[in-house]
Amino acid sequence: MMSSESVLPLPENPIIVGFGGVGVDFLAVVPSFPKPDSKIRTTEFTVQGGGNNGNTMTCAARLGLKPRIISKVSNDGPGKTMLEELEAEGVDTSFFVVSKEGTSPFSYIIVDNQSKTRTCIFTPGYPEMVPQDLSRANLLSALDGARVVYFDARMPDNALVIAQEAFHQNISILIDAERPREGLNDLLSLADYVVCSEKFPQAWTEASSIPRALVSIILRLPRLKFAIVTLGKDGCIMLEKCVDDEGSHIEEMDVDSCFVSLTTRKEDSTAMPTCIPSPVTKLRAEGIEESVCGRLYYGTSEKIPPSELVDTTGAGDAFVGAVLYCSCQL
């Protein structure tokens, strides 16, 4: 998303807080994808921590941040595995709610190496997290000294309580918006940064292109400093809002044309990720009256030869982890 020169070592290890889903992945390698009513045997089986929040905070810890997770698991095998793995990665799990009864959230993932498919069957944790699970004292301790709070938009009742407190304390809020969910709009209205899946911007705004949807998102969420859309192997697009201190002297540009002009500057010869920024512009989108003063970025992804590509699971979460790292520099 950003050129490597811009990712400078941080002066200290900033504290961030992640709230949302964690889970355990049961990776069941099978000789071939099962037919209904068949009985098959796994050839390999491993248990691994997962979940958006778990993955993102693990990435953030590996980059040198000090992440704390607020979430809920049960005191069962998968729950214990999760906490141990996160602690080993340097993630502070002391704000976890651990239920004596129930089951921890987990995904059974059927890994078929023949057809290269990964089929995920998710079972939510039980009992669900409720606002009473997190005392105000614990919430305040969790947020103490934090620079950014991350939300994957799960468990919206709890998320809103935490986001409101973070807002009150002037702690930045970053939302990972995968798809429209219950309670997401309330969270977004408090957000400083948002990272969206490829489909989210148009699903949420009904705009006819991703660049137009980004303009609409920035206009609808006046607190937002930037919105990023991830495009898988095609990289990402980011719209950063700028302060319009030059008044009407800034050039106006159609956001779709602006994006196309960025893509033409892509260098196909380089395998490394690059970041192509537009100048600060008044970005207009067809069908939207207001313009946004900002800078559009086109980020290309690293070209990875198929032979080196092991698995893209959690790649989006790792991307958000890196965005969190960068947001601690802002």
Place this chain on the structure above:
Amino acid sequence: MMSSESVLPLPENPIIVGFGGVGVDFLAVVPSFPKPDSKIRTTEFTVQGGGNNGNTMTCAARLGLKPRIISKVSNDGPGKTMLEELEAEGVDTSFFVVSKEGTSPFSYIIVDNQSKTRTCIFTPGYPEMVPQDLSRANLLSALDGARVVYFDARMPDNALVIAQEAFHQNISILIDAERPREGLNDLLSLADYVVCSEKFPQAWTEASSIPRALVSIILRLPRLKFAIVTLGKDGCIMLEKCVDDEGSHIEEMDVDSCFVSLTTRKEDSTAMPTCIPSPVTKLRAEGIEESVCGRLYYGTSEKIPPSELVDTTGAGDAFVGAVLYCSCQL
């Protein structure tokens, strides 16, 4: 398999020992069977004890026997669930080997109520049971006072050690022969009783019909007192060996014709299971020189209306549990 009049209450609670596979079933109810690479969510999730040995011993306990299980699990959630469930059913689990590390055997079962399919993905336990896991003192305690030892033919190295000791102590041996497996022949050579799946007799003997295969089995395993083949909703066939104390006065009969004549005596009007025995006969099978002096039984199954039929999982194991009950009367 036998008419209900023949199943008399036993004078005491006979001890039986079961050796073989136990496991936990993860029943994951899904809205529809997953497509490869899709992400779905379970609508219901329950954990239940299972495995041939676990199911069979549970049935035996419910019928009033005192079963002890020898098997291995890990000290994880599924392992603990299994031991608790078995204990609650009255199965003695004190001879279980509980590994501190590793994973207990489990099946992830995708239950699709729409298409009425149950797809089982089995993951074997780790570390595997090895003969050193069971001390001679524990083996002797487990067999102390036992009437019958059951084997599902799993973990053959351990099974053979236990079967040899049972044989030495004149304890009857019953084998559940689902399919040809490594080490099964050594166990069968020590067996007093065998219950086979529908496909096993012909797979093992290469005979051209099930009745002929039963004659072949009785001839190949001279210790065997009876062999039963289960046929699902079509009931079962049993060949019981009899002592030929009348010499050549016993009538000879072709085993296939004998079986056909039994099936013609089936009464379609009754919903209850019935048992149709032949007289003691010298049973001949085409292509086999020797005859078997014995009695052939045709057992019909109960006719259960589809609306009352919940689930046939473990029905075969429950059948073996009932055979164990009856064998304690012999």
